[in-house]
Amino acid sequence: MTEVERTLDNKSVRPTAMRILIYKFMASKNTAVALTDIENAFEKAERTTLYRTLKTFEEKGIVHQIDDGTNISKFALCQPGCNCEIDQDLHLHFHCSHCDKTVCLTEHKIPHINLPHGYIAEDANLVIKGVCDSCSAH
Amino acid sequence: MTEVERTLDNKSVRPTAMRILIYKFMASKNTAVALTDIENAFEKAERTTLYRTLKTFEEKGIVHQIDDGTNISKFALCQPGCNCEIDQDLHLHFHCSHCDKTVCLTEHKIPHINLPHGYIAEDANLVIKGVCDSCSAH
DNA sequence: GAGACCATGCAACAGAAGTGCATTTAATGG
């Protein structure tokens, strides 16, 4: 049993060949990936399988879904300190308008916001758009 | 020339009948509206016209587009203090998971975030999800 | 090995976003 297989198994996800490939692909990237990204990476991939795999991963806390404002759902592996299951302490995401990549800034948490009377916060999403470090270096 | 016509004219948008209707519709709502909302409100409305009208409004700074995480673009009239053209001082949005409405919290600004080295912020989007005041009252 | 359960593949649909082109409407100049 490999490292990846153990990870999936720990999260009660049966480590099939396809799932291991998807997991490894996401682990190899340091950016959030869209379903289409994975589809393009593997010729033999079936959209539906990828779709359901990502859903399963999300339900089991292996990845978290990211809405970066492009209206295309992206996904990233949960890191230690990701805390995406807990409603507090959510990290923010950065979307580069130059290379169109989205990254998790796991260290950077969303500050607490005081809401008007009657409003109850349950979740928060903060996306900063701009130029990422790779793009600003060139 | 009515108040609405003057407003559009000031922003260099020709005040056609359709545009005035759309503007008034949005002004009558205190929530952000999706293209489909407007389409349903006016039987005679053409999707394309609405689509392009909203784009024009956005370009001319009459409305701002809101991405509330539902993957459906919403729009709201810019208010005094909206400042959506300036990159600083952006207000946040609240999406109610109960009534599915999205509102601008114009008074509530997005706090400044320190980004890692090399990252340049140009825009920011903060959406709080939860229960709005109307829904929490019931 | 049989049965059950889960994963995968295939087909199809829904909804939103976006584009091209023809036609109507409104503004402008003579």
Next chain:
DNA sequence: CCATTAAATGCACTTCTGTTGCATGGTCTC
């Protein structure tokens, strides 16, 4: 006031993402 021009609208159509239903295949358990 009419003709010209430019902008706005309407219609048809395409693309892309997300989603579901159903049949098939693989895997695990008893």
